[in-house]
Amino acid sequence: MSIGDLELTQTPRRRDAQERHDRLIAAARREFAARGVDASLERIARDADVAIGTLYRHFPTRMDLLMSAFEPRLREFLDGSTKALEIDDPWEGFVYYLENLFRVQAGDRGFNDFLSRRFPGSADTERIHDQMCEQIEDVLTRAQEAGEARPDITLADIVNLIWSNGRMIDATSTTAPNAWRRYLYLMLDAYRAKRAHPIPEPPMTDRQLYDAMVHLSTAD
Incomplete structure (x- = not known):
């Protein structure tokens, strides 16, 4: 596989990761605004259409997500x-x-x-x-x-x-x-x-x- 091929296969993954990150932030803003800082992280992940494990990979703690949101x-x-x-x-x-x-x-x-x-x-x-x-x-x-x-x-x-x-x-x-x-x-x-x-x-x-x-x- 050439360097060019590698870049072509990695770029979509980076873009997908950014899209998941953005969806999580958007969902977190909605949930925190409606339900407060103790809003369910599981619900945020579900609203963002990602697994809870994906949420924790992007935001290891609730405070990480709060600060970003x-x-x-x-x-x-x-x-x-x-x-x-x-x-x-x-x-x-x-x-x-x-x-x-x-x-x-x-x-x-x-x-x-x-x-x-x-x-x-x-x-x-x-x-x-x-x-x-x-x-x-x-x-x-x-x-x-x-x-x-x-x-x-x-x-x-x-x-x-x-x-x-x-x-x-x-x-x-x-x-x-x-x-x-x-x-x-x-x-x-x-x-x-x-x-x-x-x-x-x-x-x-x-x-x-x-x-x-x-x-x-x-x-x-």
Whole structure:
């Protein structure tokens, strides 16, 4: 067999492998968006018309598949976060950050799960969550230093808002898919410094917040 013959026989196999990979990504995006990060891998493989073993050859772990499936949404979210920090008015930057965050969250149940949880076994997701937390603190601190956001808001308060919004999205996605915007703006009024009143309960610590996000990943 000549080198030319070998190339002709190998190229279709490479193309077929890429097609299977693409079908798996497309099926994963549909399933994770509809059913969350715990969606059945067997169903994803079936929807992609491949064997489960083929899925694992392409994506050895669930997190490998999640990261590949979420890549466009992650890029969209992180690009929006960067834009928020570039807005001159600190309060408007804070508002833009949260609206972008919740808009992306509302469009995908799996990405909603991803934002709400921690996956300590995955270095990639830990890095992304650390980056997200740093961005939240940056946009919040800017608004606080400008005297626009109340000074006692913490990262944990924003993550709690993400959790609350996620539950509301689940409840309203088919009946009032934009309801989340109303309640975001109600909360933004509560976050304004000029509306601040003493709060009887202290914020969660960073350790409590992290443990709670991990708990969401391990709870049945």
